[in-house]
Amino acid sequence: MPHQVAVTIRATVAPGQVPALRAWLADAARDGLAEPPFDFARLRGLHFAKFFILDDAADLDGAPIPASLVLTTEVDAPVRRHLAELVGIAGAGIDAAFGHCTGYPPAGGWSRRRVRWLRRRMVRSGAAYVNTVGRGLEQIRQEARLREALQDYLDQPGHDWPADRPVQVRADIRTYVAGRPDLGWALRPPPRPRLLWRAAELAHLIGVPLLILALSPALLAGLPVWAVLLRIAERRDGRATERPTPEHLRELASTEDFGAHNPFAVAGLIKRGWVRRLTFRAVLFLTDYAVRHVYTRANLAGVKTIHFARWVPLDGWRRMLFASNYDGSVESYNDDFIDKVWWGLNAAFGNGLGYPPTRWLFFGGARYEQEFKYSLRVHQVQVPAWYTAYPELTAQNIENNARIRDGLRGDMSPAQAQRWLGLL
Amino acid sequence: MAVTLDLDDIQGLVARGYGQLPAARFTAFTAPHPAAARALLSRLLPGITAAGPFSADSACQVAYTAAGLRRLGLPQSTVDTFAAEFVAGMAEPNRSRILGDVGGSDPGGWAWGGPQSPPIDGIVLGYAADGSTLLRRQVELREHLAATGSRVVADLDTLELADAEPFGFRDGISQPIVDGLSKSAGAGRVVAAGEFVLGYPNAYGQPTDRPLLPAPADPHRTLPRGPDGRPDLGRNGSYLVLRQLAQDVGAFRRYTEDATRRPDGSADPAARVALAAKMVGRWPSGAPLVLAPDRDDPRLAGENDFGYHHPDPLGLACPLGAHVRRMNPRDSLDPRPGTDASLDVNDRHRLLRRGRSYRTGTGETGLHFLCLAGNLARQFEFVQHTWLNNPAFHGRYDETDPLVGGHHPAGGTFTAPAHPVRRRYRDLPRFVQTRGGGYFFLPGISALRYLAALPGGDDRPSSTVTR
Numbered sequence: 097m098p099h100q101v102a103v104t105i106r107a108t109v110a111p112g113q114v115p116a117l118r119a120w121l122a123d124a125a126r127d128g129l130a131e132p133p134f135d136f137a138r139l140r141g142l143h144f145a146k147f148f149i150l151d152d153a154a155d156l157d158g159a160p161i162p163a164s165l166v167l168t169t170e171v172d173a174p175v176r177r178h179l180a181e182l183v184g185i186a187g188a189g190i191d192a193a194f195g196h197c198t199g200y201p202p203a204g205g206w207s208r209r210r211v212r213w214l215r216r217r218m219v220r221s222g223a224a225y226v227n228t229v230g231r232g233l234e235q236i237r238q239e240a241r242l243r244e245a246l247q248d249y250l251d252q253p254g255h256d257w258p259a260d261r262p263v264q265v266r267a268d269i270r271t272y273v274a275g276r277p278d279l280g281w282a283l284r285p286p287p288r289p290r291l292l293w294r295a296a297e298l299a300h301l302i303g304v305p306l307l308i309l310a311l312s313p314a315l316l317a318g319l320p321v322w323a324v325l326l327r328i329a330e331r332r333d334g335r336a337t338e339r340p341t342p343e344h345l346r347e348l349a350s351t352e353d354f355g356a357h358n359p360f361a362v363a364g365l366i367k368r369g370w371v372r373r374l375t376f377r378a379v380l381f382l383t384d385y386a387v388r389h390v391y392t393r394a395n396l397a398g399v400k401t402i403h404f405a406r407w408v409p410l411d412g413w414r415r416m417l418f419a420s421n422y423d424g425s426v427e428s429y430n431d432d433f434i435d436k437v438w439w440g441l442n443a444a445f446g447n448g449l450g451y452p453p454t455r456w457l458f459f460g461g462a463r464y465e466q467e468f469k470y471s472l473r474v475h476q477v478q479v480p481a482w483y484t485a486y487p488e489l490t491a492q493n494i495e496n497n498a499r500i501r502d503g504l505r506g507d508m509s510p511a512q513a514q515r516w517l518g519l520l
Numbered sequence: 521m522a523v524t525l526d527l528d529d530i531q532g533l534v535a536r537g538y539g540q541l542p543a544a545r546f547t548a549f550t551a552p553h554p555a556a557a558r559a560l561l562s563r564l565l566p567g568i569t570a571a572g573p574f575s576a577d578s579a580c581q582v583a584y585t586a587a588g589l590r591r592l593g594l595p596q597s598t599v600d601t602f603a604a605e606f607v608a609g610m611a612e613p614n615r616s617r618i619l620g621d622v623g624g625s626d627p628g629g630w631a632w633g634g635p636q637s638p639p640i641d642g643i644v645l646g647y648a649a650d651g652s653t654l655l656r657r658q659v660e661l662r663e664h665l666a667a668t669g670s671r672v673v674a675d676l677d678t679l680e681l682a683d684a685e686p687f688g689f690r691d692g693i694s695q696p697i698v699d700g701l702s703k704s705a706g707a708g709r710v711v712a713a714g715e716f717v718l719g720y721p722n723a724y725g726q727p728t729d730r731p732l733l734p735a736p737a738d739p740h741r742t743l744p745r746g747p748d749g750r751p752d753l754g755r756n757g758s759y760l761v762l763r764q765l766a767q768d769v770g771a772f773r774r775y776t777e778d779a780t781r782r783p784d785g786s787a788d789p790a791a792r793v794a795l796a797a798k799m800v801g802r803w804p805s806g807a808p809l810v811l812a813p814d815r816d817d818p819r820l821a822g823e824n825d826f827g828y829h830h831p832d833p834l835g836l837a838c839p840l841g842a843h844v845r846r847m848n849p850r851d852s853l854d855p856r857p858g859t860d861a862s863l864d865v866n867d868r869h870r871l872l873r874r875g876r877s878y879r880t881g882t883g884e885t886g887l888h889f890l891c892l893a894g895n896l897a898r899q900f901e902f903v904q905h906t907w908l909n910n911p912a913f914h915g916r917y918d919e920t921d922p923l924v925g926g927h928h929p930a931g932g933t934f935t936a937p938a939h940p941v942r943r944r945y946r947d948l949p950r951f952v953q954t955r956g957g958g959y960f961f962l963p964g965i966s967a968l969r970y971l972a973a974l975p976g977g978d979d980r981p982s983s984t985v986t987r
Contacts, residue, residue: 250941259939345604349614353905356912398855425618427897428906434724435865436855465722465898466729490912517941518834 097232098141098173099289102224102406104417106150107197107217109163114149117165117196121147121480124189125351129483133188136483139181141172141233144404144421145483146359147193155414156368156449165197166361168419170404172232173293179214183207190214222380225387225405225420227491228394230289231498239497240489242282246273246500246520262513270504282501301389325371326457333367336452336464340473347478353425355487357403359479360429361419362472363410364448373413375457376447380407383444394495398436401429403491407444416448423490430469438462450474523713523720525700527571529744529756529964531581533645534717534892535571535701537692537874538579541647542681543654544876546762546888548632548674548958549665550641554593554976557641560668561592561972564644567660570965571701577649578657582968583760583960585609588641593974598753601731605896606759606959611635618901620909620926625954631764632674632956640673640958643762645890651680674956676764676888678876685877686767686885687796687923687951690806694824694848696870708825709863715894716872719746719755723868728894730754742970756964758892761900763957764878765924766886772796772923772951779945795945798936799922801842808844813837827851829858835937840914843923846907852914869902886952896959924952 109117129145130137136145145167152163171178182190184207191210194200201209249272257265273279288294308315340348352358366376387396387405396402405420422429433441442461446454452467454460462468486494496519503516527535538544551557561582569579584592586607589599600607608615611627611634621627627634644661648654665672685691696711700720714722718730731753733743738751746752773792776799780791793816797803803816810832811820829851832838838845845852848870851862871891879885893899907913908921911928920927922934922945932948963971 247944251944251946257940262940265940339601340604342600342604342607346608346614352614353617400854423912424910425902425905427902431865431868431898431902435868463724465724465726488911488918492915493912493917496915514939517939518937520941 097230097235097287097289099230099293100143100226100232100404101171101173101175101178102221102404103167103169103171103175103178104219104221104406104408105167105214105217106164106219106410107194107200109149109165109196110198111162113196114151114163117193118149118480120192120196121149124193125481129189129481133192134186134483135189136186137485138185139171140177142178142483143170143172143233143236143485144359145169146361146419146479147481148361148477148479150363150410150417150477153365153415155411156365161411161415165193166417167193168361168406170226170421172234173289179211180207182214183210219408219410221406221408222377222416223384223387223407225391225396225402227396227403228495228498229388229392231286231494233485235286236486236489236494236497238281239494239501240486242273242279243497243500243520245276245279250520262510262517263508265517266503266508266513273504283504285505286498286501297388300385304385322371322374323456326375327455329367329369329371330446330454330456333453336450336467336471338450338474339470345473348426348473348476351478351480351482355484356490357421357423357484357487358426358429359419359421359482360426361417361477361479362475363415363417363477364450364475365415366413366447367449372447376409376416376444377413379443379447379457380409383407383440394491396437397440399432400492400495401432401490416444418445421484423492426473430472433472434462434465434468441468448475523700525571525713525717525720526744526756526964529966530571530717531758531962531965532569532571532574532579533581533760533874533962534758534872536574538647539681541577541579541649543648543651544678545646545654545658546674546676546678546890547644547646547658547661547672548640548642548676549644549670550588550639550673551591551668551670554591554974556668556670557588557591558593558972558974560664560670561968563664563667565965565968565972568965568968578653579647580657580661581645581962582642583645583962584642584971585640585958585960587639589961589971591641592971593976594971598731598733598737602754602961603729603759603896605901606961610761610763610957610959615901618905619954620904620920621954621957622926623929624950625926627954627957630954630956633958634956637956638671638673641670643760643958643960676878677880678878678888682877684804685887686769687772687800689796689800689802689804690821691887692873692875693802693806693822694844695873696867698872709867711867711870715868715870715899716758716892718757718894719744719752722894723864730757738970740973742973743966744964751970753963753967753970755967757967758894758962759896759900760960760962761889761891761893761896761957762960763889764886764955765889766884766953766955768949768951768953769885771949775948775951795936798839799842799934801838801844809838809842827858827863829862833857836939839934839936841916841919841922841935843921846913846921847903849907849914869899869907871899871903884955886955892962922948926950 136142148166150164153161191203201213273282401423403421408417410417439458442454442458445451446461451471452461452464500519551560564582567580586599646657697708699710699713712721712723714720714728722728732746733751733753743751744755776792776796777787780788780795782788802808805816805818805821807817807820808823827850851858855861874890875887878888909925911918911920919933927948927950934945936943
């Protein structure tokens with residue numbers, strides 16, 4: 097299986113085109129991005145996709161930032177194939193969407209030119225979380241089918257399974273799977289990402305701590321200075337008093353809660369001063385390390401409802417974008433943030449303008465429940481059009497399916513077998 | 521903890537469900553114009569029951585919708601500082617998706633409170649020791665309404681309080697113990713008063729957001745003062761959720777009976793009750809399955825001091841998706857199931873339930889579900905969406921609450937974990953439908969006085985001032 101990549105493509109909307117683009121995206125969403133003109137269901141390894149518009153804004157010094165169209169995708173590698181398919185398979189939709197942007201190559205021209213245009217507008221993520229690293233779309237779909245087949249098998253009349261013989265029940269199930277040619281793959285472990293990629297990740301796993309170790313004298317000397325400067329900056333921050341308008345809330349809610357999961361995107365300015373910029377860079381650097389090597393299987397620091405998430409610095413580190421796909425409602429998502437990963441939210445978003453005040457980077461912030469929820473809603477960007485390859489599966493469902501498949505291999509004690517049967 | 525609440529300024533329903541007043545009737549009304557709305561409230565005010573010591577033979581409460589607050593003359597800019605869900609209203613389409621009010625429960629078909637039914641300003645909740653006392657109070661209420669040109673929009677009768685709800689189960693056992701309110705404090709976990717009464721610290725130790733007015737808006741200092749000396753219109757108030765939930769008793773009985781027939785096709789009453797109990801999570805007596813897994817045990821009828829995780833992590837006794845385990849998962853869920861960390865998160869999603877059963881003239885039976893909450897989104901809507909109607913609750917796939925859930929159109933699923941393999945029940949019909957409902961605000965007594973004395977507003981008939 098390939099590894100997963102977070103692709104962000106951002107292009108400046110041509111002057112005056114925002115209303116037309118917005119209307120066009122809403123229309124496209126009504127038909128669903130799985131169907132033509134996007135045909136996203138035919139793109140190989142595409143888990144999720146979102147289109148949204150970042151309205152024109154001004155930075156802290158009042159310099160204008162023009163409106164832009166953002167396309168984010170979560171896709172199985174390689175990116176080269178993905179870009180080619182975006183233009184080749186989804187071309188009609190991509191042409192129409194990015195046709196509202198400045199300088200998009202005229203439709204009907206060479207596809208290589210359009211791929212190059214998109215590639216030039218790709219923005220690097222500071223960090224990108226994958227629920228389970230290396231679990232590709234094909235595997236997710238196969239394992240969902242496996243579970244359904246086993247559930248139907250269990251429901252077939254005529255079974256008489258003794259409650260005290262779980263090992264025998266499991267053996268029966270394995271025999272059934274082995275006898276189904278379409279499920280034979282389930283008895284083998286899922287393929288892993290390519291060796292070369294894994295080697296590079298291993299080098300990163302070891303290299304970063306070595307680098308930090310080598311720099312530790314300087315870091316240790318600088319740390320107290322930085323902490324004091326940060327604390328001084330924090331004490332200057334006011335409370336987050338802005339409340340989202342009813343119109344903004346209605347707009348956001350109108351595209352939420354249709355299925356098992358929701359798309360999420362927030363964007364905002366980074367606070368003034370080099371201390372904040374440095375802090376944000378350092379936090380993203382460590383976040384990148386953590387999501388690549390620590391939170392690699394179905395659990396982001398206690399939150400098990402996130403499929404993908406990315407932190408993207410924009411406009412030369414003047415702004416940041418956070419985008420994710422999560423299970424449940426925005427209320428439950430926010431509550432998870434507050435109750436489980438407040439410290440992580442504070443460390444990253446605490447550097448953003450309008451966020452409730454933090455103390456020593458990690459404390460306060462999200463624990464001001466109402467201010468935090470308002471602040472996220474105020475900075476949340478409506479996602480008018482988005483795509484999911486598995487609208488009814490939660491991240492926990494996907495993980496459970498993988499455990500069912502894993503449990504088909506090897507020997508088990510009666511207690512282990514009973515626990516595995518409990519997954520069904 | 522141990523916060524001191526201003527009980528004389530809090531409406532009594534927050535402190536008690538009026539168990540000693542078995543007769544009740546809820547009357548939704550609308551007033552023709554602001555002056556009339558205020559005149560009506562002024563007439564009602566002397567009869568409004570507060571939360572202090574109580575021994576009378578009747579009680580009366582009043583709560584308002586966002587439209588009703590506007591009708592009283594509260595400016596739109598102030599109304600917008602109430603909770604967004606309250607201002608939007610229960611029948612708004614985005615709320616309907618969150619609440620599962622779709623298909624047969626769509627507000628378009630509601631008897632009251634929906635887009636097709638007349639707008640509601642507020643609701644009077646009348647309670648009495650017996651039917652004749654209730655009738656006398658109703659006559660007084662009708663006089664007040666008639667004298668102010670106000671109209672009854674919905675008249676919600678309730679059944680005399682009984683031991684069981686229509687499906688045959690004892691209800692209302694698990695209520696949060698509220699700091700500063702509950703007599704039984706000291707036994708079990710105490711939930712912060714601010715979770716149910718505005719103006720006090722909530723479960724995060726912070727006051728929940730509420731309408732604070734600019735000082736000039738309250739020149740006579742009718743309202744309690746909030747932070748920075750601002751008049752606090754929310755203090756001692758609470759959000760009130762009312763929903764008419766029709767229960768299809770026949771369908772529930774048929775389903776559980778058909779699913780448990782013996783091989784020869786005959787009904788098996790004991791197995792039927794056992795399946796119904798699996799769906800509910802308690803036996804008809806109220807005994808929790810987690811303590812009485814195999815048969816009903818009336819000695820455990822009122823038992824509420826238990827957890828799920830340690831005795832039953834897999835749901836073998838009480839299924840993970842059972843109704844009461846969804847309504848109040850206790851220590852079942854992340855973070856760290858079985859610990860205080862799990863209970864702490866659970867405590868942020870509690871409801872103070874005050875519902876009463878009903879039967880209409882046409883034979884429809886069900887529950888006038890009524891609950892109080894300080895934060896509609898985090899408490900009532902969260903429970904409704906993330907716990908009851910969530911197909912993926914607690915690691916499930918495609919099953920909502922077996923008893924009250926809005927199932928997949930093709931029919932619901934219910935899984936009862938068992939050894940060696942689970943038992944799966946398919947094709948559950950929807951047993952409970954929403955027939956009406958609304959979000960209300962139950963103001964403190966001073967806030968009611970303030971609203972009754974508001975200046976201004978106009979005299980246009982009601983149909984033109986609704987937004």
